[in-house]
Amino acid sequence: MLQLKRIVLSTSFLAFAPFALAQDEVAQGQKLFETQCVSCHTVKPGVNGFGPSLAGVVGKPAGKAPGYTYTGAMSNSGLTWDEKTLDAFLTSTTEKVPGTSMPVALPDPHVRSAIIAYLKSISAAPTAGPTPVAPVAITKPSGRRTSSRAPRRAHATGSTRARITRASDL
Numbered sequence: 001m002l003q004l005k006r007i008v009l010s011t012s013f014l015a016f017a018p019f020a021l022a023q024d025e026v027a028q029g030q031k032l033f034e035t036q037c038v039s040c041h042t043v044k045p046g047v048n049g050f051g052p053s054l055a056g057v058v059g060k061p062a063g064k065a066p067g068y069t070y071t072g073a074m075s076n077s078g079l080t081w082d083e084k085t086l087d088a089f090l091t092s093t094t095e096k097v098p099g100t101s102m103p104v105a106l107p108d109p110h111v112r113s114a115i116i117a118y119l120k121s122i123s124a125a126p127t128a129g130p131t132p133v134a135p136v137a138i139t140k141p142s143g144r145r146t147s148s149r150a151p152r153r154a155h156a157t158g159s160t161r162a163r164i165t166r167a168s169d170l
């Protein structure tokens, strides 16, 4: 029920809520990417298919993915991929970069902007693994844990005992 409300809200406020719009666009763009682009591209760094890896492509100069052999048309295009150049390229790749080996045309501006939003989101995200939250949580002893250890330490010095007593008081 709550979820349903949220969906309705984000849809009706699309035009007024840039953040909701941005998130919706990224999700939409990912779906579109998966149907229109993954046959030739991955978003994993260094993993090229028929087309080059698109990991971090936004902000990069065209024709520079490591280990991929581009057409001369692409590597000499002098383009840097940003919203504008990607939008023009995806509108008609062969018009923007005559001689490219990527024959794609996306006439719908919403499709293009969603895919570009997705490409931006994966370009901004760090490729590192999960953050080390868990170890921090483990080293923080809970009050209960401290008191369960207390009996074993009861033979320790008075100052240790005093510290334990204080910790379990917390």
Ligand code: HEC
Pocket: 033, 036, 037, 038, 039, 040, 041, 050, 051, 052, 054, 057, 061, 062, 063, 064, 065, 069, 070, 071, 072, 073, 074, 075, 081, 086, 090, 099, 100, 101, 102, 103, 104, 106, 115
């Ligand atoms: C039929 C296979 C194919 C499909 C489908 C395809 N591409 Fe490509 N793409 C390529 C090839 C091949 C190149 C390299 C072009 C060249 O060297 O001229 C390329 C290059 C690119 C580049 C330039 C990358 C760089 O490093 O400069 C971008 C950006 C790109 N594609 C985005 C997309 C997006 C977004 C989609 C989905 C809408 C898509 N491509 C769908 C084959 C494809």
